[in-house]
Amino acid sequence: MKKTDDMTNCEQYREKIGGDPHYEGDGAHLAGCATCQDYRAAMQALDGEILRALSVPVPKLAVPDLPEIATADVVQLPRRRLTAPAWLAIAASITVAVTVGFLLTANNPPPPTLAEQIIDHFEHEKFSMQVSDQAVSDDRLARIVPANIVTMDQPVGLITYAQSCVINGKQVPHLVVQGDHGPVTILLLANEHIDAPQELQSGAFSGAIFPLGDGSVAIVGTDVEDLERVEQQVTSSVHWRT
């Protein structure tokens, strides 16, 4: 090991190698320090063993039943025959147009609406609708509700669930607060502008998407919950930062 002044360098170097055994920097130190060379070699050898250990056998792939997804069908045109008379080309064009029109109207249902996506997501995470007195930590809340996108400057109730979820291709904070009659789901949709409230219904749960500035907020709770009060709390607390 290199002595005195270089002791710190050895420690620093080993920290870097411990973080990444293939670290290529600090070549001058490495060239002059046999102990660090040994340490690097040992860490690289250990990494090889770790890789072998992590590479556990994998069972055969079993793909679950995949639901039908609405997609736009396209029609592959037949190769053009150079000898075909003009009327045949016109007839083919008409057939293509009719077929495309038929496929677009008959086989291509519209993409799910925002409300449908929210209900789908709500049902996927229905397990979060639990009565609880355990608040999520401030750290977690800060991660899930990023201050550069949305701030909440007043309490909206006891938040017992916080998850970052994807709705309509965008990352949104998904919270559950404890209402007067049970848990209430709140989705903060910073970039989903709507013109008017839209109703949401999922079994015994109901709610709405409310417009809020340039975005909107979805609130879903039990039928007996006073969702208007929750909405007022949320709309007076939430401020978009985007």
Place this chain on the structure above:
Amino acid sequence: MKRSSTGRGRRRKFDEIVGVFHQDMYRYALWLSRNKAIAEDVVQEALLRAWKSLDALRDTAAAKPWLLTIVRRENARFFERRRLETVDIDNLAPSQEAMLAEVPDEQLEDLREAISELEDDYREPLVLQVLMGYSTNEIAALMELKQGAVLTRLHRARLKLKDCVERREARR
């Protein structure tokens, strides 16, 4: 007239990326949960979510981090669900004997056990770096940490494994 469907194209794209990255998905899920049955459930859920949101994947070159992020979320959801259902998570993991059952190499078994015993905060970045080939920047982004914190965790994880391996070798 021959008709091709984007529905079939979609399924083909799905099968291709899942065929390539299925092993990574399973191994990541396994090392996160430390339980074969949970890992299989998490992968099944992740495959469903990936199928539903496949259109969000614009660049198939980004398929691996995209799939692993889905696995990570589904794993978190699984344990969140279990927590809310008040099931004792400690009873679910680790089922090391199941993970190690197919491995005859004793040294490798010891190392797997040591990795399995690492705290989650140390094990996950190690798996991402060594097995998945993530850079420390990519790990930091995925785990919402600073790069320095990732390096520290990786260093400590390796020191723990090194120490563990050395102690077990000394006992022999």
